Amino acid sequence: MTRKEKATAIAGILDELYPEVPIPLDHQDPYTLLVAVILSAQCTDVRVNQVTPLLFERADTPYAMLELSVEEIEEIIRPCGLAPSKAKGIYNTSRILVDEYGGQVPDQFEDLHKLPSVGRKTANVVLSQAFGVPAFPVDTHIHRLAYRWGLSNGKNPDKTEQDLTKVFPREDWNKLHLQIIYFGREYCPARGHDPATCPICSKYGVKRRMK
DNA sequence: CTCCCGATAT
DNA sequence: ATATCAGGAG
Known part of the structure; x- marks a missing residue:
């Protein structure tokens, strides 16, 4: 079974389990989504969704965000952890959006990736x-599931992205990203993972020692 | 590679 | 007590 054939089989299982894939981070537009994703680093989406209403009540546009101080932003987002760097990132990103993009979130990868606190994933x-x-x-x-399923060698997230975009059809990428997240939470978690009870690991999981 | 860091699951 | 959570920067 080739890696691509395995990917196709896995996509079928995911489609059956998760025909609908709602976006877990609450937001209203590209800007509020961008802020929510920055907050989601090393934090559960549930907690991000608890904090963003308080933040967006104060500021839901880059212009309004600049009316707040970094310290004020920091105080609101503290429960998400890593608050000092995230607050600076949100503020400085808002500054650039206002100064260079007319207050709009750019829709090109290179432009997004240049923003502070915005890496490849975000x-x-x-x-x-x-x-x-x-x-x-x-x-x-x-990254974890791609490794467990033998769809990537698990060296780093960039390599995993290369491997996954190669074996899955382009039109399914957006859906698959969310399906894999939901599946990981329910059947294939980082802690307390038992390959035997995971419907995909049990069939397609690599023999290598699980991470 | 290390550090950033609050809350929760184990 | 320790690992982990929709990572990114130095």
Whole structure:
């Protein structure tokens, strides 16, 4: 069985389990999604969704965000962790959006990736979920499952992104990213993972020692 | 590679 | 007590 054939089989299982894939981070537009994704680093989406209403009540546009101080932003987002760097990132990103993009979130990867606190994963989420552009964001969950399933050698998230975009059809990337996240939470978690009870690992999981 | 860091599951 | 959570920067 080739890697591509395995990918096709896995996509079939995911489609059956998750025909609908709602976006887990609450948002209203590209800007609020971008902010929510920055906050989601090393934090559950549930907690991000608890914090963003408080933040967006104060500021839901880059212009309004600049009316707040970095310290004020920091105080609101503290429960998400890594608050000092995330607050600076949100503020400085808003500054650039206002100064260089007319207050709009750019829809090109290179422009997004240049923004402070926006790496490959965040830029790809915004492209995928705010603009509907095919992209395959690779976070720790995608990285972990791709390794367990033998779809990538697990060296780093960038390599995993290369491998996954090769074996899955472009038009399915956006959906698959979310399906894999939901599946990982329910059947294939990072802690307390039992390959025997995972419907995909039990059939297609690599023999290598699981991470 | 290390550090950033609050809350929760194990 | 320790690992982990929709990572990114130095």
